[in-house]
Amino acid sequence: MFRQLGLIGCGLMGGSFALAVRQAGLVERVVGYSPTARSRDAALALGAIDTAVDTPAAAALGSDLVLLALPVASTEVTLRAICDALARETLVMDVGSTKSDVVQAAAAALGSAQLPWFVPAHPIAGKAQAGVAHSQADLYQNCLVVLTPGAGTNAQAVAKAHQLWQALQSRVREMTPAAHDAGFAAVSHLPHLLAFALMNAITEQPNGADLLSLAGPGFRDFSRIAAGDPALWRDVLLANRLQVQEQSALFRAQLDALEHCLEHGDGAQLSTLISQASTARTAWKMGG
């Protein structure tokens, strides 16, 4: 399907993508760039990439598929750096958790020849441990991948992106960047913010370490996402801050309602509110 993948960013997402497309036989060769020599070396050792290069442009050169797998704030500068190195009709995608800012960055950085071949993508995948060393070829299997092409995106590029992710057994869905960002503010970005706040609320207490020693499996699962990469989440939260703040306001109103029940000892209403949450969560199935 492709000759060469230019992988820009060798972390969990990028490394797993490279392993997956190789295993699926979709590329012949992977050239990888990463800001640190350490992750480049790890990607080589893992067999995720064949060759490590020193610049994003060197990874793009000669590639007919390019994946950006870096914190979203780097999108514009990276696309500018590779723009001249991109061959005609090279499919370029990212994996960022926000899309309006990425679309804006691409419009600013890419020329009229390259922009139609940029298909913004967000695979909803992740695991407890980040870093290329934890890459796995099946990370994208059964996972949702949201594509946010615009009116100016080449139809052939969009079709290729669909085929590629489907070949990795992902479920592909198209959305507008705005709908994407609003949705993920609710189900991903805000939960991260809440998990960060809870961890800090505990560790700021004088007996924080004691408190953590009591925590069990509920806390383990609830707080897992608090271990996220600070640079990545700083970028996501800032890029999508209006939507995140809007979702936070809705959340605070619901927290107020629950605490109002505590304040007034209103067991009946408290039970009603918990039932609403419990019923919805019990009915929810990932990808259902």
Added chain:
Amino acid sequence: MFRQLGLIGCGLMGGSFALAVRQAGLVERVVGYSPTARSRDAALALGAIDTAVDTPAAAALGSDLVLLALPVASTEVTLRAICDALARETLVMDVGSTKSDVVQAAAAALGSAQLPWFVPAHPIAGKAQAGVAHSQADLYQNCLVVLTPGAGTNAQAVAKAHQLWQALQSRVREMTPAAHDAGFAAVSHLPHLLAFALMNAITEQPNGADLLSLAGPGFRDFSRIAAGDPALWRDVLLANRLQVQEQSALFRAQLDALEHCLEHGDGAQLSTLISQASTARTAWKMGG
């Protein structure tokens, strides 16, 4: 170690306890009571109990070990109901998530002969699906069990409780009821409240179902505890409301600090706050 376990409450916690003590050879016979015929039948079918009875007192009669595994608000009325049926030196324990209220309930309900043999217990165990049908004999293996005996608790009863939980391969720890309740407000009760509030904030939006269809593994883990039993969590949150509200205020202050960074585009401070959370969560190990 015991002849007969009187199990009062056949749910996930009670059913798993019965399976565990049987498997460890700690009891010869289990007599079970549960408010619904359905869970009594399920407990019988599962082999968790040998005999089902119609009242808590009937489960306590002839037992030298009694476990209360019911929502905490039922503690006082249940202890009153079994008090006269308890033989001398019968070890009575509960598994409730709050302890100050349970200690108070026991003091009000039990006589001077029975009260010293009541050892309040809180095993920090749980899983996604509640109900006796999901019971497992190894639920308490490697799990923390907090005991909150008081000055009036019989030393022999406390020693027996230690031995019993240790035989199930739990890690046993003693705390005061107040320290227990403050600690679990931080690491368990507040996280449940936040998870309930997030679910309700999403489902109250007109496109709530759409939003949930986007959610991935991070959301799955974060929101798992929102599926908790409404009656159980109503009781826990009301019983421990002062501590929960105190922890919620600390949480809100940290959420405010994070949102202040979003409001002012302060990436440096945002990154610092996320790093603090991420470092703490990465370093945390359950039971470590």
